Every structure is written in C-alpha cells, then in structure tokens.
Amino acid sequence: xxxxxxxxxxxxxxxxxxxxxxxxxxxxxxxxxxxxxxxxxxxxxxxxxxxxxxxxxxxxxxxxxxxxxxxxxxxxxxxxxxxxxxxxxxxxx
Amino acid sequence: xxxxxxxxxxxxxxxxxxxxxxxxxxxxxxxxxxxxxxxxxxxxxxxxxxxxxxxxxxxxxxxxxxxxxxxxxxxxxxxxxxxxxxxxxxxxxxxxxxxxxxxxxxxxxxxxxxxxxxxxxxxxxxxxxxxxxxxxxxxxxxxxxxxxxxxxxxxxxxxxxxxxxxxxxxxxxxxxxxxxxxxxxxxxxxxxxxxxxxxxxxxxxxxxxxxxxxxxxxxxxxxxxxxxxxxxxxxxxxxxxxxxxxxxxxxxxxxxxxxxxxxxxxxxxxxxxxxxxxxxxxxxxxxxxxxxxxxxxxxxxxxxxxxxxxxxxxxxxxxxxxxxxxxxxxxxxxxxxxxxxxxxxxxxxxxxxxxxxxxxxxxxxxxxxxxxxxxxxxxxxxxxxxxxxxxxxxxxxxxxxxxxxxxxxxxxxxxxxxxxxxxxxxxxxxxxxxxxxxxxxxxxxxxxxxxxxxxxxxxxxxxxxxxxxxxxxxxxxx
Ligand SMILES: [Zn+2]
Numbered sequence: 001x002x003x004x005x006x007x008x009x010x011x012x013x014x015x016x017x018x019x020x021x022x023x024x025x026x027x028x029x030x031x032x033x034x035x036x037x038x039x040x041x042x043x044x045x046x047x048x049x050x051x052x053x054x055x056x057x058x059x060x061x062x063x064x065x066x067x068x069x070x071x072x073x074x075x076x077x078x079x080x081x082x083x084x085x086x087x088x089x090x091x092x093x
Numbered sequence: 094x095x096x097x098x099x100x101x102x103x104x105x106x107x108x109x110x111x112x113x114x115x116x117x118x119x120x121x122x123x124x125x126x127x128x129x130x131x132x133x134x135x136x137x138x139x140x141x142x143x144x145x146x147x148x149x150x151x152x153x154x155x156x157x158x159x160x161x162x163x164x165x166x167x168x169x170x171x172x173x174x175x176x177x178x179x180x181x182x183x184x185x186x187x188x189x190x191x192x193x194x195x196x197x198x199x200x201x202x203x204x205x206x207x208x209x210x211x212x213x214x215x216x217x218x219x220x221x222x223x224x225x226x227x228x229x230x231x232x233x234x235x236x237x238x239x240x241x242x243x244x245x246x247x248x249x250x251x252x253x254x255x256x257x258x259x260x261x262x263x264x265x266x267x268x269x270x271x272x273x274x275x276x277x278x279x280x281x282x283x284x285x286x287x288x289x290x291x292x293x294x295x296x297x298x299x300x301x302x303x304x305x306x307x308x309x310x311x312x313x314x315x316x317x318x319x320x321x322x323x324x325x326x327x328x329x330x331x332x333x334x335x336x337x338x339x340x341x342x343x344x345x346x347x348x349x350x351x352x353x354x355x356x357x358x359x360x361x362x363x364x365x366x367x368x369x370x371x372x373x374x375x376x377x378x379x380x381x382x383x384x385x386x387x388x389x390x391x392x393x394x395x396x397x398x399x400x401x402x403x404x405x406x407x408x409x410x411x412x413x414x415x416x417x418x419x420x421x422x423x424x425x426x427x428x429x430x431x432x433x434x435x436x437x438x439x440x441x442x443x444x445x446x447x448x449x450x451x452x453x454x455x456x457x458x459x460x461x462x463x464x465x466x467x468x469x470x471x472x473x474x475x476x477x478x479x480x481x482x483x484x485x486x487x488x489x490x491x492x493x494x495x496x497x498x499x500x501x502x503x504x505x506x507x508x509x510x511x512x513x514x515x516x517x518x519x520x521x522x523x524x525x526x527x528x529x530x531x532x533x534x535x536x537x538x539x540x541x542x543x544x545x546x547x548x549x550x551x552x553x554x555x556x557x558x559x560x561x562x563x564x565x566x567x568x569x570x571x
Contacts, residue, residue, distance in 0.1 A: 060146035088232050
C-alpha cells in the first residue's frame with residue numbers, strides 16, 4: 001500500500017482522510033502486507049479456490065410479495081427527505 | 094481500406110417475478126416513490142438477503158432457452174461502487190460462477206443465418222432512481238427499483254452490423270417472452286442494452302479500440318448509435334480526426350451524437366468479491382429437471398407443428414406463434430373443441446380486434462383457452478349464433494366464464510322453436526305487405542328489411558339460415 005493506492009481508494013469510496021488517519025491506515029496495511037507475504041509463500045498451485053468456509057447452502061424463499069414496512073417508518077432516521085424521497089447532496093452527471 | 098465493425102452486447106432484462114431478488118417487496122413497475130421498500134433493499138445495517146427461488150428459476154430458464162450450460166453451483170458476488178442509487182454501495186451480482194455460460198443464439202438477416210455465442214448470463218439486482226432537483230440543488234432518491242431482479246446476457250463480440258444487432262435483440266425478446274422470463278418491454282426499461290463496439294480492417298484478427306454505450310432502450314436509437322460510432326471510429330482510423338480511447342460514451346439520440354462520459358479514471362474498478370452473506374445456490378437434479386421439463390417449444394418448432402398437425406396456413410401459424418399467450422389460448426381451445434381452423438379464426442380475427450380496441454398487445458390476452466373452445470363448440474353445434482358468440486367473447490375478455498351458462502343467463506341461446514319463428518314471420522309479413530310485394534317484384538333488398546325485423550323480434554337468437562329459408566317459404570305462400 002502506497003500513497004497512490006490510498007488516494008485512489010479514497011476516491012473510490014468517496015472518503016477524505018486526515019494526514020494522521022492516512023499514517024494509521026498505511027501502518028495498518030504495512031503489517032497486513034507482511035502477513036500476506038507469509039501466505040503468498042505457500043504453494044497453492046493445485047488448491048481449489050474456497051469461498052465459503054462452512055459446507056452449507058443458501059436457503060431460497062418462494063416468490064411471494066409482502067409489504068412489511070411503510071415509507072415513513074423507513075425514513076424516520078433519514079437526515080433529509082423531500083416528498084417521500086431520500087434527499088442527498090446533488091450529483092453532477 | 095475496407096473496415097468491419099465488431100460488436101458485443103450486454104443486455105439487461107428485468108425478470109417477471111412478483112417480489113424483489115433478496116426481499117419480499119413488490120417488484121411491480123410504477124408505484125409512488127419509495128412505496129416498495131424495506132430495510133433490506135434500503136441497505137440498512139444488519140439486514141440479510143434471502144434469494145428468491147423464482148429468480149434462479151427464470152435465470153436457468155433463460156440459460157436453457159439460449160442453449161447455455163447451467164452452472165449447478167452458482168454464487169453471488171459484490172460489485173463495489175459508490176453512488177446514492179445503490180444503498181449498500183455495492184451491487185449484488187454474479188462474477189465468479191454465473192448461473193449460465195457458453196450459449197448460442199441463432200439469428201437470421203438479409204445476409205443469411207448466423208450463430209451468436211453467449212458468454213454468460215448472470216443474475217443481479219437493479220439500482221434505484223435519482224431525480225435531480227434544481228430548486229433545492231439536491232438529488233432525490235427512489236429505492237423502488239433497488240433489488241428488482243435482473244439477468245444480464247453477455248454476448249461474445251460476434252455481431253458485425255446494426256441489422257444483426259436488431260435481429261439478435263428481437264430473437265432474445267421472442268425467446269424470453271415465450272419462456273415467460275420477462276415481458277422485455279424496452280419502452281418501460283425492462284430490456285436495456287449496452288453496446289460495445291470497435292472497428293478493424295476487414296480480415297484482421299486484432300480488435301480495435303473499444304467504446305461502450307450504456308443503457309440504450311430503443312431499437313431505432315441502437316441502430317443510429319451503431320451507425321454513428323462506426324463512422325466515428327473509421328474516420329479516426331483513416332483520417333486521424335481524433336485519437337480513439339477505450340471509454341464509456343453516452344448516446345444522445347436527439348443530437349444524434351455520442352459523448353465521452355466523465356469520471357472514467359475510476360470506472361471499471363469494481364473490486365468484485367464473493368458475497369459472504371449468500372451461501373452458494375446448488376441446483377440439484379430435481380430442480381434442474383423441473384425447469385428443463387417446463388420449457389416451451391421454440392416458436393419456430395411450434396409454427397411448423399401448427400402447420401403439419403393442425404393444417405394451419407403459414408400466415409395464421411406465424412401470427413399465433415408470435416405470442417405465447419395466443420399459443421396457450423389456441424392449444425387450450427383446440428384441446429376442448431377439436432377444431433383448429435375455427436380456434437385460429439377466433440383468435441386471429443375476433444380476439445386480435447378486441448385487443449387492438451383495448452390498445453393491448455397479444456401477450457396481454459387473458460381469455461382462457463378451454464372457455465374459448467367451449468364457445469366454439471356452442472357455435473358449431475348451433476346452440477348460439479355467431480353474433481351473440483362475439484358478445485360472449487367480449488364478456489370473456491373481462492373475466493373467465495362458462496359460455497353456456499352465460500348464454501343461458503343472458504338469453505343468448507338460439508331458438509329452435511320453429512313455432513315462435515313462424516309466428517314472428519307471419520306478423521312481419523302482415524305488417525309490411527309492401528315489402529312482400531317488392532320482393533316478389535324482384536327487389537332483393539326488401540327481403541333484408543323483413544329479415545332484420547324478424548331477427549330483432551327474436552333478439553338474435555335464431556340461426557340466420559333457418560330464418561331466411563322459412564321467411565322465403567312464407568312469402569312465396571302469401
Ligand atoms: Zn425490500
């Protein structure tokens with residue numbers, strides 16, 4: 001992790017970090033890199049990719065429509081709303 | 094130098110489910126803003142997605158219709174991008190093991206037949222809608238469409254002209270409508286298309302610089318966009334008018350031009366990773382076979398069968414197999430009445446007329462095939478007249494009903510009471526001696542006047558042939 005990668009991640013996540021926060025993040029990733037290097041040293045050539053640790057499958061549900069919440073309930077915690085919409089800072093297209 | 098265009102398409106199709114992909118909210122189009130929402134599709138912390146089985150059913154169905162291999166273990170992944178129309182700041186989609194891969198779609202154009210390879214079909218959720226408010230200078234968010242289920246059909250770059258693209262999209266639409274995967278209505282956004290296009294010297298095996306146009310939603314706009322982009326690429330290569338760069342462009346159909354979109358420096362960095370909240374979906378044999386056995390015949394197979402099995406002409410068979418709803422009704426009616434010719438006539442003339450009158454498409458036909466078959470039987474065995482049968486059909490458009498019972502209740506049964514017919518005729522003749530004289534004197538029209546009066550008196554419940562014969566007999570006696 002270097003300054004450039006950090007900058008592009010900031011941009012992708014729409015975050016702004018202070019210099020002190022950047023220091024902390026870089027130090028954190030430096031430690032992670034060391035541990036990853038240990039893992040990278042292991043030969044995984046013929047090991048199949050594992051995504052889920054538990055041998056369980058997903059549960060599916062039937063296609064039934066239910067209305068469980070009202071708009072007002074859901075927007076209770078919203079900082080700003082207008083005419084039933086959530087209101088956010090304007091985005092330039 | 095001669096050039097060839099290389100086009101690959103990503104087609105998004107909204108699935109015909111009742112509820113959303115990961116929650117029970119309605120997936121219906123056109124509600125008041127934020128009416129179809131819940132904590133899950135609003136991305137509230139702690140909510141977990143539960144996969145809608147019907148989404149997997151329709152994903153598999155689409156895959157099978159397009160000759161794909163179905164991945165019997167299929168998984169969901171997170172595609173990260175930060176935008177307010179996406180409440181979780183990632184879209185749940187499929188990247189590593191999509192539901193269907195390696196398909197083939199046959200198309201036909203003026204240049205002949207061609208097979209287009211399908212790279213993959215994956216299931217995913219739609220995003221919400223943003224409205225920009227100039228007055229408050231803010232953006233307003235509607236999450237009704239968030240998590241509405243989609244499939245994305247990704248083709249290989251096998252298409253080489255606007256004509257082929259149109260043929261391909263029409264073929265997809267026909268197959269997916271037939272299998273009831275989606276209504277594929279471009280004007281409502283339930284079918285949209287991203288066009289990836291590049292140009293290279295004819296015969297070259299190297300691909301040129303590729304540009305992408307997103308969210309195209311009409312066939313005519315797609316044709317214009319492809320023609321414009323092709324010309325722009327060729328101009329750039331031949332005359333050096335501009336330097337082509339790999340980018341996403343927006344097609345402005347009013348101006349007839351494409352424009353580069355901003356923010357391209359971050360585009361494409363989606364950091365896909367497996368969704369830890371959704372375990373793999375494993376499609377066992379029972380599930381797989383159930384879907385396989387429920388697939389419809391392909392439209393052209395059905396058409397050939399209608400012609401050979403039922404003796405329909407090509408024109409009639411073509412119209413019927415243009416819509417799954419017409420086919421279902423036709424087959425139901427034939428099973429009931431055994432008269433394919435009549436069933437085809439009733440559908441192609443009467444039902445289509447009524448649909449047109451209601452400004453509906455053939456796919457919106459709701460008439461029950463068995464009931465239509467019963468109606469046809471009542472007409473052919475002389476129980477009801479054709480005119481009254483049409484009245485019953487109109488009622489059948491409103492709701493399914495038993496034609497015999499309806500005819501009984503509304504006095505639409507043909508009268509076999511020759512005594513009554515005889516009485517009505519005698520009265521009509523007595524009331525209008527001039528018409529009788531005119532007819533005897535050679536005026537054919539005079540008969541129609543008497544015929545009309547009798548029919549009115551009988552409330553239409555009389556076989557026209559019977560009435561005509563009896564009427565002429567009576568006049569000749571007079
Ligand atoms: Zn929901």
